Amino acid sequence: MPASLMVLKPSFFNRDPRRVARALLGKLLVRKTRRAILAGRIVETEAYLGENDDAAHAVAGKTARNAVLFGPPGFAYVYFIYGNHYCLNVSCLPDGIAGGVLFRALEPVTGIEEMAEARGIEINGPDDLKRISVLRQIASGPGRMCEALGVTRERDNDKNFTGLRSDLRILDDHYRVRRVIITPRIGIAKAAGYLLRYVIAENPFVSGPRMPHVREAAS
DNA sequence: ATATCGATTATCT
DNA sequence: GATAATCGATATG
Numbered sequence: 514m515p516a517s518l519m520v521l522k523p524s525f526f527n528r529d530p531r532r533v534a535r536a537l538l539g540k541l542l543v544r545k546t547r548r549a550i551l552a553g554r555i556v557e558t559e560a561y562l563g564e565n566d567d568a569a570h571a572v573a574g575k576t577a578r579n580a581v582l583f584g585p586p587g588f589a590y591v592y593f594i595y596g597n598h599y600c601l602n603v604s605c606l607p608d609g610i611a612g613g614v615l616f617r618a619l620e621p622v623t624g625i626e627e628m629a630e631a632r633g634i635e636i637n638g639p640d641d642l643k644r645i646s647v648l649r650q651i652a653s654g655p656g657r658m659c660e661a662l663g664v665t666r667e668r669d670n671d672k673n674f675t676g677l678r679s680d681l682r683i684l685d686d687h688y689r690v691r692r693v694i695i696t697p698r699i700g701i702a703k704a705a706g707y708l709l710r711y712v713i714a715e716n717p718f719v720s721g722p723r724m725p726h727v728r729e730a731a732s
Numbered sequence: 733a734t735a736t737c738g739a740t741t742a743t744c745t
Numbered sequence: 746g747a748t749a750a751t752c753g754a755t756a757t758g
Contacts, residue, residue: 559750568750578743596740598751615750656751666742700750722733 516687526586530560539690553619563611567703571611587675591666598656619652620718628661654720
């Protein structure tokens with residue numbers, strides 16, 4: 514029996530970002546476009562706390578840029594970074610209290626060819642769609658993931674993830690996450706040392722260098 | 733395999 | 746004017 518597919522509701526996000534970050538692992542992030550449905554399984558997240566977290570954008574208080582983090586739970590906070598990349602977060606906690614979770618990596622599930630095209634990755638034959646080394650380039654990293662899904666601040670900031678008609682949603686297909694590893698967050702200088710990065714153990718689509726062992730069989 | 737560096741711009745000091 | 750929740754390219758062992 515295929516389990517039913519549930520859209521995550523606001524209450525899912527109305528709690529501590531650490532719990533949300535952990536609970537998001539294994540869920541499906543889905544983007545609907547005219548041409549296709551793009552989706553990936555969430556394999557890596559980071560929690561960003563409120564005004565106490567020196568690494569969080571909310572630390573300086575509410576501004577035009579970070580206002581979504583202070584708003585109601587379940588909304589997209591998208592920011593532009595390093596002059597090149599977008600990063601996607603979801604707001605957590607009730608209206609008025611800042612907090613969010615950064616999506617850092619997906620395992621591609623559907624719309625793989627469309628996502629590869631959006632990333633400028635060339636697919637040479639159906640075999641390429643099964644190679645981990647190729648699939649890993651699609652959405653293993655927050656900037657890559659946004660490029661694959663076509664996420665921009667202009668298009669998606671302040672979008673409601675929990676709307677049934679939203680073109681950006683998170684679905685629960687009852688996938689079971691076996692083991693989770695918690696590490697320091699990536700790419701931050703302040704408030705390093707906090708363990709707020711959540712990854713699915715042994716999953717090859719987590720960002721960063723691969724473990725030397727897990728290599729593909731030679732062709 | 734690891735290390736270093738340049739790109740490129742919104743945002744804040 | 747400096748910085749940044751990144752990426753991809755290049756260099757080197």
